Amino acid sequence: MTLDAQPRTETPEPLYSNGLPIPLTPDCFGPLRPTAHHAADPATLRARLRRDGYLYLPGFLDPAGVRRLRGAYFARFPAGYLAGGTAPEDGVFSGTVPPGLPEYGVAGHPAHGFVRSATFARFVDDPRLRTLAETLLGGRAELLPRRILRHYHRGSHRASRAHVDLDYMDRMEHGGPATPAVITLWIPVGDCPGRTGPLVYLEGSHTLTPGEYEPLRDVTDRPGDRRPISHDLAWTARSLGRRWLCTDFAAGDLMVHVPQIIHASLDTTTDAMRLSADVRFVRSGHAPDPRWLRPWSADDGA
Numbered sequence: 001m002t003l004d005a006q007p008r009t010e011t012p013e014p015l016y017s018n019g020l021p022i023p024l025t026p027d028c029f030g031p032l033r034p035t036a037h038h039a040a041d042p043a044t045l046r047a048r049l050r051r052d053g054y055l056y057l058p059g060f061l062d063p064a065g066v067r068r069l070r071g072a073y074f075a076r077f078p079a080g081y082l083a084g085g086t087a088p089e090d091g092v093f094s095g096t097v098p099p100g101l102p103e104y105g106v107a108g109h110p111a112h113g114f115v116r117s118a119t120f121a122r123f124v125d126d127p128r129l130r131t132l133a134e135t136l137l138g139g140r141a142e143l144l145p146r147r148i149l150r151h152y153h154r155g156s157h158r159a160s161r162a163h164v165d166l167d168y169m170d171r172m173e174h175g176g177p178a179t180p181a182v183i184t185l186w187i188p189v190g191d192c193p194g195r196t197g198p199l200v201y202l203e204g205s206h207t208l209t210p211g212e213y214e215p216l217r218d219v220t221d222r223p224g225d226r227r228p229i230s231h232d233l234a235w236t237a238r239s240l241g242r243r244w245l246c247t248d249f250a251a252g253d254l255m256v257h258v259p260q261i262i263h264a265s266l267d268t269t270t271d272a273m274r275l276s277a278d279v280r281f282v283r284s285g286h287a288p289d290p291r292w293l294r295p296w297s298a299d300d301g302a
Contacts, residue, residue: 015194016267018221018231019157022244028234030203030243032056042135049136049183053206053261055254056247060128061187063252069123070190070251070275073149076110077101083271091190091273093153104151105298111149115296120147124279129185129254133281136183136256140284144182146292146302148278152197152268159197159267161228162216162236164205165259165280168227168302172282172289181286186255189275193248197268198276199255200244202237205262213240213262233264 014021015029022028035048037057049055071089074082078101083092102108114120124147133141152158165184172182192198205213213229216239221231230236237244246266249255257263268274282288291302 016157016269017159017200017233017264018161019267020232020234022234022237022266026243028237028243029200030245032201032245032247034058034247037132046136046138049256049258053204053258054201054245055136055256057254057256058250059252060132060254061126061252063250065123066187066189066251069119072119073110073114073151073189073275074273076114089190091275092271093273095154103298105149105296107297109298111151112297115147115149120149120277124277129279130281132256133183133185137181137281137283141281142284142288144280144282144288144292145294146280146296148296150265150274150276150278152265152274154268154271154273157267160199160263160265161222161231162202162233162262162264163228164210164262165257169259169280169289169292171291172287181283182259182280182288184257184259185279185281186257187277187279188249188251188253189277190251191249191272192274192276193270194246194266195268196270196272197266197274198246198249199263199265200233200246201257202240202262202264203242203245205240205242206258206260208240208262216240229262236262236264 012024014023033052034056037060045055067089070091074088074091078098080096080098081094082088083094086092105111186199188198216230216236217226219230220228222228233244
């Protein structure tokens, strides 16, 4: 997200997460640092991941292949879900959810079947992703079967709360902060600028101890679930004195992050829908959380 593109004589429109505004100001937002992955050697990539807690790799995947995957997914929806005169690859929401469409990600919803499809399996089994994971994890790595497809449309006011991945994978053996046994690869399936609802990362938060952000969990819209840190991203940034890092993602871009970094997502406020895939690799020899050894469903409780 380019803050410099905003008019300096006006207050920029805020961004939103879970329906709450976040001022688009330099104290709340900063840019993700891109990594030139083609030129970087393995030691440099590992060092950057340890230092920043993430790697932002523009153009890592073939944009055309990413767009084909987007089209294959949205083609599964019933008539009336996509805006008239648009192609499935565009993923433009009509503003109306057809009656009878099951809840997102449960059996019967297109996302539930799509993560079990051969089309999706071929995409996430891309050798480039495995090679990158093994480079960063320092040895053989296994792709976890629980691969998540996130899909949000305008008006849903639904977004990922601030969290760390380890709180959702706490039944696995994992390494220390410098050598995580698991990494997440986040793939925007199509262009995903800030107002379409991408992931955002709290700067340097992988260096925090859990005790430093534990008090934030007391202010929550989910009192029965202690895993999210907060649904209020502006309050989280100010409480911890750190900025949310973001960018305008394009089809083909890839994010990698360690399981200790605090991240969240923004609300989708564009007609173009946000679609993304979360895939995780675990270093061979480490026992993964058993809940991640079966295909994802939005109601699986993991």
